Amino acid sequence: MAVDVLKTPMVVPEAVRVARESSMAAVTPLWDRVATSTDDRGGRSRMPSSSDPAPSEEAWVAGANLHLNARKARYGVAYLRAIASQAGWSLQETSPDEDTEAVDATLGFVEGSVLVQVKCGTRELRNGHVRVPVTDEWVRKWSNKLLPAYLVYVRVPSDPRSWCTPGDRFTSHAALGYWAPVNNVALGPSVEVSTRLTAETLPQWRSDFLGRFQGGSAA
Template structure:
């Protein structure tokens, strides 16, 4: 497996681990033609939708993209256009996992714990403007928007109410 495939698999495993802790189910579209890598589904939420869903485009990078309090992530134009706009059934988010450069540092094994490194951040680009770029769009992802169990529950609660960020 090449490095890009390893990063893809690691980002899916990372999000699935957080989703499991949050009590969310997941589905993996068999064809990624709409920039959705993973769907997360809630159950028994109290909003207008009892089983809300959010969709995620996952990216994984070991490059230094930090600039102040944001990650400046170069997103392909296709992904950008697929994730923006409000004409979709459920909320869509970009999730970027920042990992160490060395593959051996991604996971640490101890007798009573397994540590996954480093952190994942999320952003909604739903309301971002149309762009005239030809290949990529740099998206700012605030470091304060760390993807955690609590964040996933919050995003799912909003989705159950028919709300988006």
């Protein structure tokens, strides 16, 4: 007897069905998945707002391969690089596998370079400054440097969704940078940073370099 294949329902094995649903979930846009989930009362969830608690790393960006601390490290260096680009000087990042001297980047001027260690985190300012955790090993290495060395702290919100906000005319970065010279800091668990990092900071660092090697400041 002939069978009409167009009218015969196709039976999908359970394993295939589960794999298909998992695959679809992986490609469904994140915000669609958040918006269509159910809340504690069994109703439809609203879209997240800036006042919501920070999501877990897995819940925010599907497939992200940088944990939160790694994201902060990359963002901190990127912030410093943006400031250097704005001021018109080059920045050479230390290879992660060669970061043995407590120096994340070298900022290059025509006459020479200065050294920068970058930390990124969510610490709040207290009395106009932030205390950044350091190690005695870092402090000893900084004290041995002939070049000027600086510690830069980039403060970001706890929720990574707030770090960059694309707009119609420009992208806003919810970050602030602070710095301190560290060639002569005392041994201790932290270093106080309070001076804002801007493009105008870098000519001051150049003057520090010239003062060390030329006995004067930049013209």
